[in-house]
Amino acid sequence: MKNTCNIKKYDVYFRLFLSFILLIIAVFMQYYSLMIFSTILAYTALKKHCWIYSFFKINEKYSAENYYMAHLPKYNPSAVFMFDRDGEIKFENKNAIDNFSHIKNFKDFNFMDLSEIIQTELNDIFYYDYKEFSYQFDVVGVKDIKSVLVYATDITEIMDLNEEIEKTQKEIIYTMGEIGETRSRETGNHVKRVAEYSELLALLYGLNKQEASKLKMASPMHDIGKVGIPDAILNKPGRHTVDEFKVMQTHSILGYEMLKGSDRPIIKAAAIVALEHHEKYDGSGYPNGTAGEDIHIYGRITAIADVFDALGSKRVYKEAWDLNRILDLFKEEKGKQFDPKLVDLFLDNLDKFLSIKDRYKDI
Structure with missing residues (x-):
C-alpha cells in the first residue's frame, strides 16, 4: 500500500518551489544538512510520499x-x-x-x-x-x-408468532392437566396454581428462568395418569382400601408412560414430574422409593406445590385444611416427605405463595 498523503497539485508545486529555494541556500551557504532536507522535500512532492503517514500507518x-x-x-x-x-x-x-x-x-x-x-x-x-x-x-x-x-x-412478526405458539402450547398443556383433575372432580385452577407455585419455588431454589419456565409448563401434567384410574376408585368419597390405593399409585407410572416417548423438552420434563411427584425425600414414596436428591428437582418442587394446593382445597374425600394446619405438616415432614431446603424456601416466602393462591381462587 502506498503511503500517499493525498496532497493536491498546488501543494506539490509549493513543495518543489520550497525545495528549490532551500537547495540554493544550501549551496551558497554550504549547509549540507539543508541540502538533504531539500532533497527529501522534493522526493515527497514528486512521489506524494509521507514519512509521517508511513510511521503512524495513517493510510x-x-x-x-x-x-x-x-x-x-x-x-x-x-x-x-x-x-x-x-x-x-x-x-x-x-x-x-x-x-x-x-x-x-x-x-x-x-x-x-x-x-x-x-x-x-x-x-x-x-x-x-x-x-x-x-x-x-x-x-x-x-x-x-x-x-x-x-x-x-x-423481528416483531416472529416474536408475535412465537408468543402465539407459546400461548397455544400453554393452553393445550393446561387442558391436558385439567383432564386428569376433571376425572377426579377437582378444580381446573389447581393445575394453574401448581404451575405458578412450581415456577416460583424453582426460581427461589436457584434454577434459571428457562428451567423455571419449563417446569411451569410441565407441572400441570403431574396427574395426567389419572385418566387411566377407574372412576369408582378415583372419586371414592372415603379412604381407599390397600388394593385401591395400589391402583391409585399407578397413576404416576401411567402418566410417565404416556409422556416418556416425546423428545420435546417440556413433555420430557412433564414425564419426570408425573413419575416422581409422589416420591418422598426419605425414600418412602412411590412408585420407585427414590430418596433425597436422587429425586429429580422437578419432582421435589412439584411435590410441595401439589401438596400445598391439595391440602388447602376441598376434595370429595376431605374438607380444605386451614393454613396453620398445612404449615405444621410441612414443618413436620421437612426432611421426610419433602426436601428440607425447599421447605425452608417455601416457608420463608409464604406471602408470595399465598398471593398466587388468592389470584387463582376457585370460583
Missing part, C-alpha cells in the same frame, strides 16, 4: 475505515450504525435515522461495554424493544478501525 487506518464505510448498506431496509470507540455515531443509514432518531450514542442501547466489544472483536446479538416493535441487533466489533457495527432486523 492503513483510513483505508480500512473507508472500506467499511463504502460497504455499509446505506439503502438497506434495516437500520445500520457505525459507532466509534467513544460510542458516537460515525455512520447511520436512512432507516436508522428515520426509526431510531432517539439513538445518539451506543450507550443508549444499554448493551455491554463498547471498548470490550472492539478489543475482543465480539460478534453478538441483543434484543431491543422500541415502541410496538421488537428488533434483533447484530453487533460486530472491528479492532482495525476501533469501531462497532450494528445491524438491526425487525
